Amino acid sequence: xxxxxxxxxxxxxxxxxxxxxxxxxxxxxxxxxxxxxxxxxxxxxxxxxxxxxxxxxxxxxxxxxxxxxxxxxxxxxxxxxxxxxxxxxxxxxxxxxxxxxxxxxxxxxxxxxxxxxxxxxxxxxxxxxxxxxxxxxxxxxxxxxxxxxxxxxxxxxxxxxxxxxxxxxxxxxxxxxxxxxxxxxxxxxxxxxxxx
Amino acid sequence: xxxxxxxxxxxxxxxxxxxxxxxxxxxxxxxxxxxxxxxxxxxxxxxxxxxxxxxxxxxxxxxxxxxxxxxxxxxxxxxxxxxxxxxxxxxxxxxxxxxxxxxxxxxxxxxxxxxxxxxxxxxxxxxxxxxxxxxxxxxxxxxxxxxxxxxxxxxxxxxxxxxxxxxxxxxxxxxxxxxxxxxxxxxxxxxxxxxx
DNA sequence: TCACACAAATGAACGATGTTCAATATCTAT
DNA sequence: ATAGATATTGAACATCGTTCATTTGTGTGA
Numbered sequence: 001x002x003x004x005x006x007x008x009x010x011x012x013x014x015x016x017x018x019x020x021x022x023x024x025x026x027x028x029x030x031x032x033x034x035x036x037x038x039x040x041x042x043x044x045x046x047x048x049x050x051x052x053x054x055x056x057x058x059x060x061x062x063x064x065x066x067x068x069x070x071x072x073x074x075x076x077x078x079x080x081x082x083x084x085x086x087x088x089x090x091x092x093x094x095x096x097x098x099x100x101x102x103x104x105x106x107x108x109x110x111x112x113x114x115x116x117x118x119x120x121x122x123x124x125x126x127x128x129x130x131x132x133x134x135x136x137x138x139x140x141x142x143x144x145x146x147x148x149x150x151x152x153x154x155x156x157x158x159x160x161x162x163x164x165x166x167x168x169x170x171x172x173x174x175x176x177x178x179x180x181x182x183x184x185x186x187x188x189x190x191x192x193x194x195x196x
Numbered sequence: 197x198x199x200x201x202x203x204x205x206x207x208x209x210x211x212x213x214x215x216x217x218x219x220x221x222x223x224x225x226x227x228x229x230x231x232x233x234x235x236x237x238x239x240x241x242x243x244x245x246x247x248x249x250x251x252x253x254x255x256x257x258x259x260x261x262x263x264x265x266x267x268x269x270x271x272x273x274x275x276x277x278x279x280x281x282x283x284x285x286x287x288x289x290x291x292x293x294x295x296x297x298x299x300x301x302x303x304x305x306x307x308x309x310x311x312x313x314x315x316x317x318x319x320x321x322x323x324x325x326x327x328x329x330x331x332x333x334x335x336x337x338x339x340x341x342x343x344x345x346x347x348x349x350x351x352x353x354x355x356x357x358x359x360x361x362x363x364x365x366x367x368x369x370x371x372x373x374x375x376x377x378x379x380x381x382x383x384x385x386x387x388x389x390x391x392x
Numbered sequence: 393t394c395a396c397a398c399a400a401a402t403g404a405a406c407g408a409t410g411t412t413c414a415a416t417a418t419c420t421a422t
Numbered sequence: 423a424t425a426g427a428t429a430t431t432g433a434a435c436a437t438c439g440t441t442c443a444t445t446t447g448t449g450t451g452a
Contacts, residue, residue: 030307034439044402045439055439108365109305111226113439123370130371154371155359155379162358163351169304170313171322176346183351190390191383229409240431241410251410309410395452402445409438416431422424 012051013061015041020062021103028102029109034058059110060118064125066103070096071129078136085136086192087185090160094181097164105168133157141195152195159191160184208247209257211237216258217299224298225305230254255306256314260321262299266292267325274332281332282388283381286356290377293360301364329353337391348391355387356380 007015020037034055035045052058074092081088097104112118118126130153137153138146163184166177177183203211216233230251234241248254270288277284293300308314314322326349333349334342359380362368368376 028307028311030309033437035437046402046442047400049440050400108361111224115224117366117370126367126370151373151379154362154368154373155376155383158358158362158368158376158379159355159383160358162354162356162361165304165358165361166350166354177350180351180354183347183354187351187355187383187387190386194386194389231409242413242431243429245411246429393452396450398447398449400445400447402443404441404443406441407439410436412433412435414431414433416429418427418429420425420427422426 009051012043012047016043016048016051016058017061017065020058021065024062024106025100025103029059029106032059032106054113056110056113059106060122062103063107063110064122066100066107067125067129069100070104071125071132074129074132078132086140086188089133089136090181090185090188093160094164094167094184097168101168108165130154130157137192140192144195148195152191156188156191159187163187205247208239208243212239212244212247212254213257213261216254217261220258220302221296221299225255225302228255228302250309252306252309255302256318258299259303259306260318262296262303263321263325265296266300267321267328270325270328274328282336282384285329285332286377286381286384289356290360290363290380293364297364304361326350326353333388336388340391344391348387352384352387355383359383 016037019041020032020034023037023040024032034048037058038045038048048055048058052061073096074089077088077092077095078085117123133156134150134153137156138144138149141149141152163180165171167180212233215237216228216230219233219236220228230244231241233254234244244251244254248257269292270285273284273288273291274281313319329352330346330349333352334340334345337345337348359368359376362373363376368374373379
């Protein structure tokens with residue numbers, strides 16, 4: 001057919017990414033099919049390659065959207081947070097992952113076909129989410145060395161991520177853990193106390 | 197052909213698992229091919245299904261071997277450890293993951309086709325590794341409540357796992373982190389100090 | 393208005409995957 | 423030696439990501 005003016009390029013991109021995210025949330029990364037996304041949107045598989053260049057390109061676009069939604073959610077929760085902004089952040093981390101488990105996992109389980117790093121525009125999206133966390137940690141440690149503060153922020157994100165990842169992979173249930181979020185928050189509190 | 201008595205069933209299993217682990221270490225989970233493993237071992241794809249039942253079965257067997265090697269490595273490092281057995285454990289965690297990145301990652305990125313939990317025999321292998329850690333944590337916290345000690349052990353593993361996972365996924369390099377292992381050890385030390 | 397050139401959209405073709413299963417080859421017991 | 427049981431095979435199937443010659447729609451200049 002070739003309905004060139006049904007959608008602009010950016011509209012097409014949005015169509016594919018939103019429908020792709022819907023399917024990814026349903027079937028997970030292993031069951032994800034670019035063909036199926038194209039069919040549901042009403043285009044052919046070839047159009048996916050015209051728009052995104054490759055399977056990796058489509059997944060990256062979907063994961064970037066997930067990261068943006070995550071950042072937006074984190075900011076919104078912080079905006080209505082009380083005094084304990086740290087607990088709010090840890091909570092937001094777990095809440096978002098629990099609400100969108102398969103798309104959240106896809107962020108970590110997808111790797112470029114050539115094994116190389118993700119493109120810069122994608123890394124910028126990751127950096128923005130990390131920046132929100134970094135500023136909150138810095139605010140709790142006034143007068144601390146900015147370099148050490150940034151390093152601590154990275155370490156705390158890794159700490160929370162480890163707990164959240166085990167929670168979603170059911171590793172914890174197998175091990176009998178019942179409150180991974182509380183444990184993560186406790187570890188973060190101890191680290192911040194030691195750094196004060 | 198059908199060389200029924202060339203290998204016993206358990207010999208066959210070992211052949212497939214060891215060659216499969218070799219290939220997994222080379223190409224990673226995404227590039228792994230059960231067909232190729234069979235060809236390299238000199239059997240047909242059908243035999244994989246006779247022996248392991250499915251693709252999942254073969255991957256589970258390979259991952260179980262990786263877990264057993266990991267447990268063995270951890271025990272060996274602890275046997276020759278000095279006073280600081282905690283640092284030894286954290287080091288062993290990172291060392292094994294860094295030495296076998298793709299097989300290590302496969303432990304976490306493989307999921308059953310039906311989304312269900314891994315079989316009991318596999319969970320037992322995981323539990324044994326976890327048990328080694330748990331006993332070390334308990335030894336450092338004499339007289340503590342065993343239930344709380346076990347919970348702390350799980351949380352500390354999650355903490356180290358988060359750092360190690362970020363290190364192997366290059367998430368840290370993107371963020372500028374250079375010493376993920378030192379950061380993980382610092383977090384563990386703070387948690388243990390707070391629990392004493 | 394019409395024809396031409398350009399670009400978007402297509403979908404068949406290709407090689408590869410996991411999975412199934414009838415056919416075949418081999419072993420074992422009688 | 424023969425028959426029954428069992429191990430092994432590999433073609434067949436559906437599906438995947440990827441490529442690209444072909445078709446179709448659009449915009450422009452005559």
